[in-house]
Amino acid sequence: MAKPKLLLVDDDKNALDGLKKILSRYGYAVSGVISGDAALDVLLQKKFDIIITDLNLPGMGGLTLIQEIRKRELPVSIIVLTAYDEDIAINTKKYGVDDYLAKPVNVDKLELALERLWERQKTS
Numbered sequence: 001m002a003k004p005k006l007l008l009v010d011d012d013k014n015a016l017d018g019l020k021k022i023l024s025r026y027g028y029a030v031s032g033v034i035s036g037d038a039a040l041d042v043l044l045q046k047k048f049d050i051i052i053t054d055l056n057l058p059g060m061g062g063l064t065l066i067q068e069i070r071k072r073e074l075p076v077s078i079i080v081l082t083a084y085d086e087d088i089a090i091n092t093k094k095y096g097v098d099d100y101l102a103k104p105v106n107v108d109k110l111e112l113a114l115e116r117l118w119e120r121q122k123t124s
Contacts, residue, residue, distance in 0.1 A: 003026075003027050003028045003029070003114075003118070004028065004048075004049030004050050004114065004117075004118045004121070005028075005029045005030075005031075005047065005048045005049050005050075006023060006028050006029065006030045006031070006048065006049070006050050006051070006052060006114070007030075007031050007032070007033070007039060007042060007043065007048040007050075007051045007052070007076075008020055008023075008030060008031070008032040008033075008051075008052050008053075009032070009033055009034075009035070009036065009038075009039040009051065009052070009053035009054060009057065009062070009065070010032070010034065010053070010054045010057075010081070011034050011035065011054065011056070011057050011058055012054075013034060015103075016032045016034060017032070019032075019052075019105060020032045022107055023110075026111060028114070031046075031048070034057075034058075035057055035058050035059050035060065036053075036057045036058075036059055036060030036061060036062060036064060036065035037059045037060045039051065039053065039065055040060065040065060040068055040069070043069065043074055043076065044072075044074075047075075048076055049076065049077065049118065049121060050076060050077045050078070050079060050114060050117055050118070051069070051076050051077070051078050051079070052079045052080075052081060052110075053065060053066070053078065053079070053080060053081070054080075054081050054082065054103075055080060055082045055092070056082075056083075062080065062082075063092065063095065066078055066080075066092065066095045066096060066097060067095055069096075070095065070096040077098045077099075077117040077120075077121060078096065078097045078098050078099075079097070079098060079099045079100065079101065079110075079113055079114075079117070080092050080097050080099075080100040080101070081100070081101050081102075081103055081105055082100060082101075082102065082103060083102070083103040098117055099113045099116075099117065101113065
């Protein structure tokens, strides 16, 4: 079964590279960028199924990125990874976030979230 194409957005290059490596081993096609501005540029040029983004980003922050994605009606699911408290992550739902996970990332929980969102995309 095909897996979704992922775009990771995190300003922590080590975290980004580590998660990219892990998800690639799980069979995902993964690209990564370190800013919201770069993420929006890439999303406007290539198709991704799911974006996994941090909220704390240089330049265009994660929340602004999410708003831009939804304003442009890009067909992508969004998962937020955050070290912030849960209340902030929960509030991102009103901006169109599909799921959120706390940092440090539990890869098993992330994979479950990815599978759930991918299944929902395929059936809608």
